[in-house]
Amino acid sequence: MVKFVQDNAQQTLSLEQTTIYAVSARQAFQAKSAVINDDGTLDIEQLRNNLTWNLSGFQKLEEFITDFLGGSSDAGAERRRLKLATPLGISVTLLEVCGRQLSIESKKADLDLEVLNGLLKQLDDYQKAMENDGSMRRQQLFALVETNCSQIRLSSYIVLPTFMWKVLNYLGSKIHKEN
Numbered sequence: 001m002v003k004f005v006q007d008n009a010q011q012t013l014s015l016e017q018t019t020i021y022a023v024s025a026r027q028a029f030q031a032k033s034a035v036i037n038d039d040g041t042l043d044i045e046q047l048r049n050n051l052t053w054n055l056s057g058f059q060k061l062e063e064f065i066t067d068f069l070g071g072s073s074d075a076g077a078e079r080r081r082l083k084l085a086t087p088l089g090i091s092v093t094l095l096e097v098c099g100r101q102l103s104i105e106s107k108k109a110d111l112d113l114e115v116l117n118g119l120l121k122q123l124d125d126y127q128k129a130m131e132n133d134g135s136m137r138r139q140q141l142f143a144l145v146e147t148n149c150s151q152i153r154l155s156s157y158i159v160l161p162t163f164m165w166k167v168l169n170y171l172g173s174k175i176h177k178e179n
Helices: 004-012 024-034 043-050 051-056 059-069 074-149 159-178
Strands: none
Touching: 004 059, 024 043, 024 059, 043 059, 051 059
């Protein structure tokens, strides 16, 4: 499996040589958990002799990282600190900028939400007004029909359609004037 990954990495990345570290994070965690001292530090000697640690493959990976970042001496520790501090500092700055930008965007979103809630209230008020107006128009129509029904001769088929035509024209002109 490691050979397959190594060959594909070389081919994909166009490299002549690649180093692949086959590791087991679970085994490394178990091994380090088993050799923790009472004060919370690792017992390095026990860790080196731990079979699970040796099978995990993490020792070679940690050695590579330590060497790459500057060795295990005090000077190497300072180089590691500097190498890691710069990207961390940049990351902190970027996070602060992003936090400020998110705060600004959040305030804008809150204002937009406030405006939308106002619009929804206006639409609700308009809907209620239209429903009340429609109800009032129906009542006016029924009252008009009632007052004039006694005057209409229902036996005459000519008078009733004429009356209804006049009522509809009257209502239409009222609606047209209000709009």
